[in-house]
Amino acid sequence: MSNSPVTQTHHVSESDVDVLNSLSNPSAKVGRKANQIGSRRPSMDPMILALAAAKPPTHNHYQHDWFGMDCTGSKPKRLPTNYQSQQKPRKERLSELKHERKNSRSSVQSVEKQQLPLEVTCQVRTRIPTPHGEVFCHLYTNNHDKKEHLAFIVDPDQLKREHVSSNDIRSRSLDGVRAGESELDRLTRGAYVGKIKRSVNQVNTASTNNLNAMPFALRQENQDRLPPLVRIHSECYTGETIGSQRCDCGEQLDEALRQMFVGTSKDHFSKARGVVVYMRQEGRGIGLAAKLRAYNLQDLGHDTVTANELLGFGADERTYEISASILRDLGLGVGSSGIRLMTNNPDKVSALETEGIPVYDRVEMIPRAWKCSHNDGVSMADVKAKHLFTNPERFSTGGEQTPNIASNRGEEEKDVFAKSLSNAENDSGDEYAQHVLRRSGATLIGAGAAHGDDLERYLRTKVERMGHLLKIPQQNKD
Numbered sequence: 001m002s003n004s005p006v007t008q009t010h011h012v013s014e015s016d017v018d019v020l021n022s023l024s025n026p027s028a029k030v031g032r033k034a035n036q037i038g039s040r041r042p043s044m045d046p047m048i049l050a051l052a053a054a055k056p057p058t059h060n061h062y063q064h065d066w067f068g069m070d071c072t073g074s075k076p077k078r079l080p081t082n083y084q085s086q087q088k089p090r091k092e093r094l095s096e097l098k099h100e101r102k103n104s105r106s107s108v109q110s111v112e113k114q115q116l117p118l119e120v121t122c123q124v125r126t127r128i129p130t131p132h133g134e135v136f137c138h139l140y141t142n143n144h145d146k147k148e149h150l151a152f153i154v155d156p157d158q159l160k161r162e163h164v165s166s167n168d169i170r171s172r173s174l175d176g177v178r179a180g181e182s183e184l185d186r187l188t189r190g191a192y193v194g195k196i197k198r199s200v201n202q203v204n205t206a207s208t209n210n211l212n213a214m215p216f217a218l219r220q221e222n223q224d225r226l227p228p229l230v231r232i233h234s235e236c237y238t239g240e241t242i243g244s245q246r247c248d249c250g251e252q253l254d255e256a257l258r259q260m261f262v263g264t265s266k267d268h269f270s271k272a273r274g275v276v277v278y279m280r281q282e283g284r285g286i287g288l289a290a291k292l293r294a295y296n297l298q299d300l301g302h303d304t305v306t307a308n309e310l311l312g313f314g315a316d317e318r319t320y321e322i323s324a325s326i327l328r329d330l331g332l333g334v335g336s337s338g339i340r341l342m343t344n345n346p347d348k349v350s351a352l353e354t355e356g357i358p359v360y361d362r363v364e365m366i367p368r369a370w371k372c373s374h375n376d377g378v379s380m381a382d383v384k385a386k387h388l389f390t391n392p393e394r395f396s397t398g399g400e401q402t403p404n405i406a407s408n409r410g411e412e413e414k415d416v417f418a419k420s421l422s423n424a425e426n427d428s429g430d431e432y433a434q435h436v437l438r439r440s441g442a443t444l445i446g447a448g449a450a451h452g453d454d455l456e457r458y459l460r461t462k463v464e465r466m467g468h469l470l471k472i473p474q475q476n477k478d
């Protein structure tokens with residue numbers, strides 16, 4: 001092409017046209033005039049040639065060595081095409097990405113932490129009847145993430161008392177009196193003792209003149225109860241809305257509440273209390289969209305850990321500072337008798353201990369489907385507890401707060417309990433297990449067991465790759 005300076009490029013010389021024509025239309029005659037440019041339908045587009053000649057970086061990541069010719073001999077020889085990826089191997093890129101994300105997250109977190117010490121505040125509390133009994137739902141805000149985390153408190157004794165006992169699980173930040181608020185404000189945000197009755201006067205809402213953090217008269221009581229059961233539960237939209245059987249989340253939430261009401265030991269009534277801290281950490285902290293992508297990778301044959309890693313995340317991205325602060329706000333931190341943590345996940349235990357929550361004991365969460373396939377089946381204590389649980393009159397604490405799920409269950413199910421009981425002490429509870437816990441497809445609150453191939457794979461991966469402290473039943477091993 002012409003070597004004319006840029007300012008003169010409007011001038012097209014005949015030789016330019018000849019070169020262009022010979023590239024774009026080899027059959028065109030050489031020697032046309034400058035204004036007789038030939039057909040512009042080339043067998044080889046000069047733009048592509050120009051692109052190729054430009055060498056990398058081109059529009060994709062391969063280096064196209066179009067002009068690899070060996071001209072040393074008499075006849076020029078084309079060199080073997082040399083495709084060389086300019087990209088690092090996928091594994092390296094993902095690990096760099098992961099590293100970058102971690103750094104940026106921890107730097108954001110450390111800046112936040114430096115500026116603002118974590119503070120959680122219970123904004124509102126209300127009573128929610130569930131199939132297992134009445135719980136107090138607490139909504140928390142905090143100054144580290146923009147999420148509303150929840151705490152469900154099972155403490156039936158509180159519902160019938162008009163004073164606060166030192167054993168009660170109550171939120172300090174909720175009970176504290178806020179400047180300028182009225183009695184009605186306190187009532188509507190749930191800062192009352194006992195249970196709201198139709199007549200507002202019957203409810204104790206502390207005096208607004210008293211600005212102490214815990215304005216209610218506190219009665220010291222015997223501390224001879226076991227520490228409360230606590231479950232740190234992570235949000236799982238799919239498990240908790242439609243009963244997804246890719247995971248055991250719906251079932252675990254239900255089982256945690258069930259055990260908190262029923263207790264696990266024989267004299268369970270006085271021990272029925274606990275807290276489910278419901279953390280908005282969908283997908284083990286990677287969010288819903290990424291979890292759904294991970295499910296597609298799982299359908300391609302990857303397990304739950306590898307699927308997360310292929311997306312550039314760790315197997316588990318959760319942290320537990322906020323959960324620990326919520327527990328402290330509920331009086332379960334240092335100085336308390338501690339908690340009995342319901343989990344199979346050793347990371348949860350150590351994370352809470354690092355945060356200063358005394359973990360008195362770990363209570364394992366055996367998947368219901370596995371419970372049924374254990375040789376020892378469901379214990380008789382469980383069957384009895386469930387039976388008592390469905391028979392309100394057997395509750396020594398009286399009627400009002402008694403869970404009454406009998407009305408939600410069919411007659412058939414009640415017969416199963418009756419039969420299980422009539423088979424007396426040597427009954428392993430198999431019937432209960434078969435009829436109630438193995439009811440397929442039901443994972444929502446008050447329902448039965450979840451089982452299926454996807455769930456089985458998920459559970460096994462948690463044990464085999466995430467170090468969960470569970471025993472895979474013999475018959476479920478390959």
Ligand SMILES: Nc1nc2c(ncn2[C@@H]2O[C@H](COP(=O)(O)OP(=O)(O)OP(=O)(O)O)[C@@H](O)[C@H]2O)c(=O)[nH]1
Nearest residue numbers: 234235236247281282283284291294304343344345
């Ligand atoms: N990334 C990812 N998250 C999942 C998957 N299946 C379930 N989850 C999420 O895992 C979280 C539930 O974990 P947890 O119930 O706290 O269970 P855990 O930490 O595994 O241990 P446990 O306390 O023993 O139950 C929820 O946020 C679910 O959305 C999955 O396949 N991939």
